[in-house]
Amino acid sequence: MNGKATTIRTRLERGRSALGPALELVHTGRAPTRAVLTAELGVTRATAGAVAAELEALGLIQVDSRPGAAAGSQGRPSHRLAVNDSGPVVLAAQIHADGYRAALVGLGGRTVATAPGRKTVSADPAQVLGAVVDAGAQLLRDSGRRCVGAGLAVPSAVAEPEGTALNPLHLAWPAGSPVRDIFAEQVREAGIAGPAFAGNDVNLAALAEHRHGAGRGAQHLLCVATGHRGVGGALVVDGRLHTGSSGLALEVGHLTVNPDGRPCYCGGRGCLDVETDPLAFLTAAGLAPGPETSLLQQSRELLRGQYGDPAVRAACEELIDRLGLGLAGLVNILNPDRIVLGGLHRELLDADPERLRAVVADRSLWGRSGGVPILPCTLDHNSLVGAAELAWQPVLDDPLAALAASQGPA
Numbered sequence: 001m002n003g004k005a006t007t008i009r010t011r012l013e014r015g016r017s018a019l020g021p022a023l024e025l026v027h028t029g030r031a032p033t034r035a036v037l038t039a040e041l042g043v044t045r046a047t048a049g050a051v052a053a054e055l056e057a058l059g060l061i062q063v064d065s066r067p068g069a070a071a072g073s074q075g076r077p078s079h080r081l082a083v084n085d086s087g088p089v090v091l092a093a094q095i096h097a098d099g100y101r102a103a104l105v106g107l108g109g110r111t112v113a114t115a116p117g118r119k120t121v122s123a124d125p126a127q128v129l130g131a132v133v134d135a136g137a138q139l140l141r142d143s144g145r146r147c148v149g150a151g152l153a154v155p156s157a158v159a160e161p162e163g164t165a166l167n168p169l170h171l172a173w174p175a176g177s178p179v180r181d182i183f184a185e186q187v188r189e190a191g192i193a194g195p196a197f198a199g200n201d202v203n204l205a206a207l208a209e210h211r212h213g214a215g216r217g218a219q220h221l222l223c224v225a226t227g228h229r230g231v232g233g234a235l236v237v238d239g240r241l242h243t244g245s246s247g248l249a250l251e252v253g254h255l256t257v258n259p260d261g262r263p264c265y266c267g268g269r270g271c272l273d274v275e276t277d278p279l280a281f282l283t284a285a286g287l288a289p290g291p292e293t294s295l296l297q298q299s300r301e302l303l304r305g306q307y308g309d310p311a312v313r314a315a316c317e318e319l320i321d322r323l324g325l326g327l328a329g330l331v332n333i334l335n336p337d338r339i340v341l342g343g344l345h346r347e348l349l350d351a352d353p354e355r356l357r358a359v360v361a362d363r364s365l366w367g368r369s370g371g372v373p374i375l376p377c378t379l380d381h382n383s384l385v386g387a388a389e390l391a392w393q394p395v396l397d398d399p400l401a402a403l404a405a406s407q408g409p410a
Contacts, residue, residue, distance in 0.1 A: 204386025324359025
């Protein structure tokens with residue numbers, strides 16, 4: 001009897017230790033059926049079934065035990081697995097140079113609700129973060145959904161473990177603002193359950209693209225993107241962000257691509273940050289930015305609507321050549337197996353993909369490096385989705401503990 005009890009307990013422990021890996025597989029779309037889950041986890045069918053059932057009981061996934069067989073298939077079809085569309089959510093918030101936004105995001109990277117974007121960013125971080133949390137709290141009240149955490153994306157390197165925004169260059173915030181602590185305090189004061197996190201916006205965009213977008217399946221994913229101002233980069237290795245020793249890795253915006261170029265906020269000259277961002281594009285096209293819309297939106301509209309204009313085309317080619325030079329240097333150093341581009345860089349890729357790929361190939365040290373796939377990011381608001389990934393990570397690591405810890409008012 002004791003031996004049987006021990007065996008049962010061992011199976012339960014094995015199954016519970018597989019809850020997190022199983023949830024991550026369903027969350028990222030890599031286990032659409034119980035058969036795939038069984039193979040990916042390396043467990044028995046019975047254990048995989050028990051794991052899926054427990055995740056369903058927790059309200060995190062849905063198990064379809066009566067799927068239709070695909071045409072031409074043989075044998076009994078496997079149970080289908082999907083995230084629970086009515087399950088818990090996290091609060092995701094993003095601050096950028098031209099405004100801020102809040103959203104509720106469920107498992108699978110699915111945006112459940114979004115508050116209208118705001119266009120004014122105060123010089124006081126506490127005021128801005130309080131406003132975006134208030135917007136998120138209203139979304140939660142309106143939805144009636146359970147919240148298990150909150151994540152924040154900011155246009156700055158975020159130092160770890162302090163959670164401070166070291167260089168919010170395009171915001172009027174003081175350098176070293178303790179954004180994570182301020183955000184966490186605002187989340188608590190709003191009565192929102194679960195832990196709060198903060199990270200760099202491009203890091204989080206890369207994480208979102210790796211899990212749910214153009215970066216799926218890459219082992220070494222390089223993401224380079226403009227924000228509304230400036231340029232950032234990130235590297236995802238084997239599913240995890242490479243953040244360096246203190247969260248400050250991949251500050252690619254300060255690679256020099258034009259030694260005689262524009263002065264940069266970092267003190268250098270000709271950095272990617274000021275040579276390939278939306279302001280640089282408008283300036284190269286001979287246009288003064290207007291106050292009515294964001295610089296990124298103005299650049300997109302110009303590129304899409306007036307690409308036939310010689311000045312716009314020349315500006316596009318100038319930025320592509322400088323972006324390609326920067327990407328080639330990163331390829332030589334990092335040897336990624338895929339590159340995804342976001343913000344204005346995605347638009348430049350769409351405008352002239354062959355030119356960009358040729359510049360990268362021409363400047364790469366190894367012949368194969370020039371063949372690295374360069375793809376556009378595919379997720380809307382990917383930094384918001386990435387901020388949600390920060391908040392979902394404790395649940396993916398240990399669903400039982402995270403859900404118990406987040407019990408509280410919604």
